[in-house]
Structures are given as structure tokens and as C-alpha cells.
Amino acid sequence: MVGNDTIHTVTRKEHDCIGYMDVPKDVYWGIHTQRALGNFTVSRIADSTHPQLMRAYATVKRACAEANDELGLIDHDKARLIVAACRDVENGELADQFPVDVLQGGAGTSTNMNMNEVIANRALELGGHPKGDYGFIHPNDDVNHSQSTNDTYPAACKLALIDAIGPLAEETKKLTRAFHDLADKHTNDVTIGRTQLQDAVPMTYGQEFHAFASFLKSDLLALEHVVPQLTTLNLGATAIGTGICADLRFRTTATRHLAAITGLPITAASDPVAAMTDMSGYIATSQTVKNLAIHLKKAADDLRLLNSGPHTGFDDLNVPARQAGSSIMPGKVNPVIPECVNQCCFMVFGMDTTVTWAASEGQLQLNAFDPVIIHELLNGIELLTRAMAMFRERCVSGITINASMGRRYAEYSPSIAAALNGAIGYEHAADIAQEAANDNRTVRDVAGERTDLPASTLDELLDPIALSRRLRPDLPGASVDGYRLGPPPA
Numbered sequence: 001m002v003g004n005d006t007i008h009t010v011t012r013k014e015h016d017c018i019g020y021m022d023v024p025k026d027v028y029w030g031i032h033t034q035r036a037l038g039n040f041t042v043s044r045i046a047d048s049t050h051p052q053l054m055r056a057y058a059t060v061k062r063a064c065a066e067a068n069d070e071l072g073l074i075d076h077d078k079a080r081l082i083v084a085a086c087r088d089v090e091n092g093e094l095a096d097q098f099p100v101d102v103l104q105g106g107a108g109t110s111t112n113m114n115m116n117e118v119i120a121n122r123a124l125e126l127g128g129h130p131k132g133d134y135g136f137i138h139p140n141d142d143v144n145h146s147q148s149t150n151d152t153y154p155a156a157c158k159l160a161l162i163d164a165i166g167p168l169a170e171e172t173k174k175l176t177r178a179f180h181d182l183a184d185k186h187t188n189d190v191t192i193g194r195t196q197l198q199d200a201v202p203m204t205y206g207q208e209f210h211a212f213a214s215f216l217k218s219d220l221l222a223l224e225h226v227v228p229q230l231t232t233l234n235l236g237a238t239a240i241g242t243g244i245c246a247d248l249r250f251r252t253t254a255t256r257h258l259a260a261i262t263g264l265p266i267t268a269a270s271d272p273v274a275a276m277t278d279m280s281g282y283i284a285t286s287q288t289v290k291n292l293a294i295h296l297k298k299a300a301d302d303l304r305l306l307n308s309g310p311h312t313g314f315d316d317l318n319v320p321a322r323q324a325g326s327s328i329m330p331g332k333v334n335p336v337i338p339e340c341v342n343q344c345c346f347m348v349f350g351m352d353t354t355v356t357w358a359a360s361e362g363q364l365q366l367n368a369f370d371p372v373i374i375h376e377l378l379n380g381i382e383l384l385t386r387a388m389a390m391f392r393e394r395c396v397s398g399i400t401i402n403a404s405m406g407r408r409y410a411e412y413s414p415s416i417a418a419a420l421n422g423a424i425g426y427e428h429a430a431d432i433a434q435e436a437a438n439d440n441r442t443v444r445d446v447a448g449e450r451t452d453l454p455a456s457t458l459d460e461l462l463d464p465i466a467l468s469r470r471l472r473p474d475l476p477g478a479s480v481d482g483y484r485l486g487p488p489p490a
Helices: 030-037 051-070 075-089 110-127 139-143 149-185 205-230 250-262 272-275 280-305 335-357 370-395 403-412 414-424 426-439 443-450 456-460 465-470
Strands: 011-015 020-024 191-197 199-202
Touching: 011 030, 020 030, 030 110, 051 075, 051 110, 051 149, 051 370, 075 110, 110 139, 110 370, 149 205, 149 280, 149 443, 191 205, 191 403, 191 465, 199 205, 199 414, 199 465, 205 280, 250 280, 272 414, 280 335, 280 370, 335 370, 403 443, 403 465, 414 426, 414 443, 414 456, 414 465, 426 443, 443 456
Parallel strands: none
Antiparallel strands: 011 020, 191 199
């Protein structure tokens, strides 16, 4: 919740271009933050809800302070105190001092000023000065020196996304391994494949689970590839990309310091004006996360279908029973974990829609909608991370199959007659398939009566396991540990 509901009885007076205002004496924020608290009251979700963003912003400010110090642009003792204050924010010591609503106008200016004020007042405190003594360390002149919201806020957002992608990738790896384990366990258990919800041709349960794992491995690669797009930053470009109010050396120096602090291959955008409105990194991240959600939803959907029954559904497999499924039907058990996963995926799809709209609204020299973009992306990434952990722990790891049912499906499917096309022709095979379906018999039995093919030939042609392995995919033992997050080594 936005943290502006606390009653503060003792205040200090601060001023800005609008006038004077009372600010609670004990807080580290200042007048710009205080005005934002009164202006933006819609979501009632505070910036502090996203600790990655707060940490990342403090890291950006630290790199900028170090650059200003190196270039002699601010006093060394001031820079030392600012750096120390930044470290405190990075360590989470002032987490409750970022109460601004995540949905704010001004392209993130309120968040930037909130950060500037907290860092300035913490630096003042460390230097033995009272909060609000901006004659010694000023939020704009010192903490924000050579910077603008328009270059620092996106930088912090992108670093926060990289931070959030790490746990998402790790959970994706774990879920991939869980599906691989199921694939290895059931590599010889045959069932029927289905197309358009109709019987198709034989496959193994191992292939079914392996397909889920393959989807997730492709998502891991996509996550890896999106990270370099998030390490191209625009520090020193200031308001619209022309670098006004910034020393010409600052851009290179600040970028170098930030790369050293984070250990990331951070580079400066080649066209700073274009970079001001380029939302490509956000869009790529959103699309990658959305695609992961689509794959996750597919797995959840398929497991719900294959679990349907027990007497009037597919009954191919069993997901773990987690709770009673009905308030009125005794003994009913629903696939509640896949259903919860589905809902998380729906929210991620909504995230992507919001990001797409916001990213498309970059009129003239600035896109003002970074705040909603980063809020939605961080929420979506964190939600999907938790959803995958829940899915793995409470569903996938406990799945069992009904092997006898699967084999019966494979043997009795009329579509298996496709294996006879080469030997007797499509028309004859179709007649056999139709008769098998009408009489509820196997294609093997009918073909034994309606063809002259030897029994050994029919057994070979219609063996469900053999049919499932025509391409002999490499199912067992696939590893995901080789997938790395981040750019390839130099």
C-alpha cells in the first residue's frame, strides 16, 4: 500500500517552484515526494512494492555519483556521502521511504525525485546534518547532477528487469527438469496423440512431457537473448537525448562505473535521441514473458484435459489431489493447480497488452509511460515465477499416468490404420478404420481379417511403440543446466 496514511505531527518546511509545503520531519523524502503523495492516489500500490526497482535506481545513482566525483563535478566529500547513502538504499535499509504510487504522471519524475531526496537526506544524516539542509547536499544539484529522470529512470527499470528475470529463468529450469524427469520415466509408455481433440496416432507419454520441456528450453534461450537489449542504456542523455546539463565526459564515465558495479556488459546507446523513445527492450521482455506464459498455459491446459474423468473424460493421467473439488458433490476432485496457473497466464497476457499500448505512446521526444510498463512487467514476471514454482511442486512432480488406459487408446484408435497406407492403399485402410470404429475393435484385428498381409507384417506395421518412434527423438537425459542467463562470454 502507498505509505502516506501515517499521521506525522512534527514537520519541516520545504519549498519548490510552486511554493512552500510541510514535510514530516522524520521522513527522508522531501517536498517533491510529498506533492506526489497528494497527487497520485489511484492504485494505492507504492514504488516500494518493487524492491528490485528501488535497488536498481540507487545503483544508478551511485554510479552517477562516482562518475561526478571522478570528473570533479561535485565535491569529493559530498560524493562520498551520496555513495554511502546509495549503498544503504541498495541494502534495503530505507525501503519504507518510497511511498509514491506506481501509477504516476511525469514519466517517473516523482520516483526519481523521491530517490534523490531520500539519498540526499540520508547523506546529510551521515554527514551530521539535519534532514532538509539542502545547502550542504541538494537532491537536484548534487544527487541528480548530470542526470534527468528521462535517462536514469529507464536505466533503473532495465536493471530491475534483469534482476527479476534471474529467478524467472531459474524456475523455468526447474520446471523443465521436472518434465524431463517425467519424460524419462515414461519413455516406453504408449498412448494416443490427438489432433483437434480427435484420436490421431500413437505416441508415448514421454514424448508428451518432453514436448513441454522443449517449449520451456526455448523460453530459456529467449530470456537469455533479451538481456543484452536491457543493458543498452542512455545515461548522460538527460532530458531528450541531447545531453543538456551534463558534462560531455559524463556519459562514458557513468556507463563505465555502472558496468563495474553491476558486472553487466552495459553500453551507451548509439543514438541517444532515438533511445529516449525506443521501447524495444521493454517490448522484447514482455513478448518473451508472454510466450513463456503461453507455453505454461498449454501445459496446464493439456494436463487438465488428460486428467479429465475419471469415467467420462480422457483419464490418461492423474494430477495430485490437492483439495475437495465441490461443496455439493462428494468425492469430486478438481485440477486446481493447473487452473490457478491458467489464471496467472491470463494476467500475463493482460500485462503484455498494457506494455504494448504504453510503449506505443512515445510522442515526440519522450515516452511518458515507463511507470506503468515497469510495474506491469515486474508484476507479471514475479507472478509467473511463483506460478511455475507452484505448478512444479504441487502438480507436475506428483503426476502419475494410467499406462493401461493409454495403451488401450493407442491400440483401439482407428487412426492407427494410417500405418497401412503404404501396404494396402488409403481407401482400403480407411474402410478398415471405419469398421474398427463401428465395431469397437482394434485396427489390427480387422486388418487381420480384411487383408492378406502376414500376421508378422501387421504386428510390425501396427506396433504402437514402433509407430511412436519413427523419428526416434532423443528423449532421455536432456539437461538445462547449460542454458545461461546473460550475454555469452567474451
